[in-house]
Amino acid sequence: VDVSAVRAEIKDVLQAALTGWRVESYLPExxxxxxxxxxxxxxxVYNATLRAHARITMPxxxxxxxxxxxxxxxxxxxxxxxxxxxxxxxxxxxxGTAWFGPIIxxxxxxxxxxxxxxGAQLFAADIVIEFLA
Amino acid sequence: MAxxxxxxxxxxxxxxxxxxxxxxxxxxxxxxxxxxILINRNTVEVPATLGQPRGTRAGGTxxxxxxxxLSAVSGSGCWQIFEAALAAADGIVCWEGRMTDASxxxxxxxxxxxxxxxxxxxxxxxxxLSTDSQTFPLVSSYLKSTS
Numbered sequence: 001v002d003v004s005a006v007r008a009e010i011k012d013v014l015q016a017a018l019t020g021w022r023v024e025s026y027l028p029e030x031x032x033x034x035x036x037x038x039x040x041x042x043x044x045v046y047n048a049t050l051r052a053h054a055r056i057t058m059p060x061x062x063x064x065x066x067x068x069x070x071x072x073x074x075x076x077x078x079x080x081x082x083x084x085x086x087x088x089x090x091x092x093x094x095x096g097t098a099w100f101g102p103i104i105x106x107x108x109x110x111x112x113x114x115x116x117x118x119g120a121q122l123f124a125a126d127i128v129i130e131f132l133a
Numbered sequence: 134m135a136x137x138x139x140x141x142x143x144x145x146x147x148x149x150x151x152x153x154x155x156x157x158x159x160x161x162x163x164x165x166x167x168x169x170i171l172i173n174r175n176t177v178e179v180p181a182t183l184g185q186p187r188g189t190r191a192g193g194t195x196x197x198x199x200x201x202x203l204s205a206v207s208g209s210g211c212w213q214i215f216e217a218a219l220a221a222a223d224g225i226v227c228w229e230g231r232m233t234d235a236s237x238x239x240x241x242x243x244x245x246x247x248x249x250x251x252x253x254x255x256x257x258x259x260x261x262l263s264t265d266s267q268t269f270p271l272v273s274s275y276l277k278s279t280s
Contacts, residue, residue: 049163
């Protein structure tokens with residue numbers, strides 16, 4: 001499993017499907033919202049099949065600036081929904097070369113406020129995806 | 134060689150029909166997440182006689198293979214092979230498997246035989262991978278190769 005390649009390809013899929021979002025395949029020192037960050041795997045189950053595919057769970061972090069609360073929440077709604085322009089619509093069922101089979105977008109959570117090291121107010125959420133690689 | 138526990142990391146090849154060679158089988162190892170070869174023996178109840186009390190004796194032996202697999206509606210894989218076998222009159226699938234990915238040897242034999250497909254399923258829980266678990270009886274015993 002090439003985790004870096006997986007993260008890079010997921011980033012490309014999101015960037016191609018969604019407009020108005022900066023998408024990063026790594027966790028930047030200083031995020032620039034609105035952005036989607038392909039997070040680090042929270043769980044890797046090795047040897048999920050006889051061919052040693054791994055089952056990977058990882059978050060897609062959604063960050064929007066919270067200077068204007070209403071517009072921030074509308075932007076978050078767009079990402080967390082299931083319509084066109086959402087992360088679910090962009091990723092769910094997507095096949096790739098760096099992973100095996102379709103991506104399953106499992107859930108969203110951890111919605112709330114966050115503050116960057118620089119003191120910027122953010123609205124944040126995690127969208128959890130799962131796939132074999 | 135000293136005893137050591139087996140960690141399953143083998144292979145499984147399948148093909149619909151009987152009498153297939155190894156080269157005609159499809160490697161489905163990337164779809165299989167559990168595999169077991171099972172041997173069960175039936176028992177026979179012996180009626181009591183004046184000289185011998187009622188008892189149990191060894192009966193015939195039944196071989197079977199248990200396969201847990203991922204399934205898909207497209208491409209070639211376990212589901213397609215089992216579905217084709219279920220549509221055939223004899224329901225036979227040739228199989229060949231190993232328990233580790235090491236070379237075939239006395240400590241890592243290759244098993245092959247013919248199984249009878251008795252069922253298969255596709256689908257499952259919404260928004261989860263489609264999986265199935267089946268245990269199929271073998272037509273007879275397996276052939277074990279060590280080289």
